Amino acid sequence: MARLSSAILAALLLAAACFGAPALASQLAGTLQRAQDERRLTPEEAAGIVTEINEARELGLPRQPFEAKVEEGLAKRVPGPAIIQALEIMRGDYAFARDVLARGGTGPSPDDIAQTGESLRLGLTRQQLTEMAALEPPAPPAMLAIAARTRAGLNAVGFPPSLSDGILCTGLSAGLLTPGWEQLFRMVQRTRASGVPDAAVAAAAARVMAEGGGPGELLQELGLTGRDTRQAPGRSN
Amino acid sequence: MNTERLTEPSKDELASGLRRLGAMDPGPDFAARVMGRIGTAAPLPAPKRRMARVIGWLMEPRTIRVSPLGSLAAAACLLLALGLFLKINPGAESGRTPAGLSPVTFVLAAPSAREVAVIGSFNGWKAAGWTMRNDPATGLWTLTTALPPGSHEYVFLVDGTTPVTDAAAALNVDDGFGSRNSVLLVKNGDGTAL
Incomplete structure (x- = not known):
């Protein structure tokens, strides 16, 4: 009984330790096979997708966002060539983001790369990212990623x-850009609905940041509450 | 009788008694007397039905001996199964919001749709377990779930094939495929979105 229990426990621990990467890869393989079985992908297109993901991996880019993009494309019935093109653009964005984030001397985390890379899809330009990274003193990668998301939302x-x-x-100069600022665009939407000019919002935000405050303090400064910024009842919260 | 405990005289008495029995005359009505006693005896209980035997077996208290390592292994199996169940059924509605998550309700007006699901960055873009409920009276489709704080991209998948953005979303962004994703912002704490 003791030997059997030991074997079971060892198997469980091994399964838990191995559950991550191999399971993810096998999930995508299953998804691609199903898509081929359903004739939504040709074998050549599936191979093209795998090639793109492997190239991203060889560049040291985080793998999960690429696999998620494939899942998204297949779920939306996007044609194979369009998925491959999207992955190629994504690879370029992520590589650019990684290189910019690393200029300060600190290696960015996979999450920093993904956030910043996605910001380029969401509206941030490469020039804007480069300019933010060039500010002195250099911001750490995590804060630069927050700045990228914030700027993408404002754009x-x-x-x-x-x-x-x-x-x-x-925010970057003071080193006080926290993740909550990524939702600044939402405050802008609500202040506009209340008739507050963008310039007033910008001035208040800069003042609050300089004083070490966060988005909550900006809400108070602007006379808003969390309730004011919530979407209409009956909608996505 | 435990014959090992008998003394030698007791054994002799038993042996002689048994020999005397053989010489005794039981009488002509011996068989009738025996059968008569049998007939007045209480009947044996009828054999239980199978289900009753099973129930009786299940209800009978038993002692199970398990080593500490065995119980740890069993507990690990149970935790793994529970974790897998919760991971597979994140869209399941429940009365209690898990810690660290905030309640979210998705709503879509699509009276002509046969089936609507929510797919997004929070569920691997998979519709399984994320089917919305329809109110035929209003034509509204709804799904209530709980999501972690942050920004989430999603669309409604109508009739399994057609992605539709949320007109009430804070933002709709390029999805990289030439179409749009809706963006949901979930705030910390009280579950309201910014």
Whole structure:
């Protein structure tokens, strides 16, 4: 009984330790095979997808976002060539992001690379990312990734670039850009609905950041509450 | 009788008694007397039905001996199974929001749809377990779940094939395929989105 129990426990521990990467790879393999079985992908297209993922891996880029993009494309019935093209663009964005993040001398984490790479898809330009990374003193990769997401959100809602520059320069220089600032674009949407000019929001944000405050303090500064910024009832919360 | 405990005289008495029995005359009505006693005896209980025997076996308390290592292995199996179950069924509705997650309700007006699911970055873009409920009276499809804080991209998948963005989303962004994803922001703590 003791020997059997030992064997079971060892098998469980081994399965738990091995559950990560091999399981992920086998999941994608299964997804690609099913897509071929359902004639949504040709064998050549499936091979092309695998090639793109392998090239990303060889560049040292995080693998999971690429596999997730494949899952997304297949779930949406996107044609194989379009998935391959999306992966190629993604590989370029992630590699650029990694190189920019690493300029400060500290190696970025896979999560930093993914966040910053995704920001390039979500509206951040490469020039804007380069300029933020060039500020002195160099921001750590994690904070630069937050800045990238914040700027992408502001770009997406059409916030004036010069105002965005001011906010993020203040935040990066002070080293006080926390993850909550990524939702600044949402505050901008609500203040606009209340008739508050963008310039006033930018000034308040810079003031709050300089004083070491966070998004909560900015809400108070602008006279908003969490309830004010919640979406309408009956919708996605 | 435990004959090992008998003394020698007792054994002799037993032997002589048995010999005397053989010489005794039981009488002509011996068989009738025996059968008569049998007939007045209480009947043996009828054999139990199979189900009753099974139930009786299940209800009878038993002592199970397990080593500490065995119990640890059993506990590990149980935890792994529970973890897999919770991982596979993240869209399942429950009355209690897991710690660290915030309640979220997705709503889509699609009266002509036969089936709607939510797919997104929070469920690997897989519709299994994320089917929305339909209210025929209003034509609204809803799904309530719990998600971690942060930004999540998603779409509604209508009739298993057609992705549709959420008109009420905070933001709709390029999905990299030439179409759009909706963005959901989930805040810490009280579950409200920013």
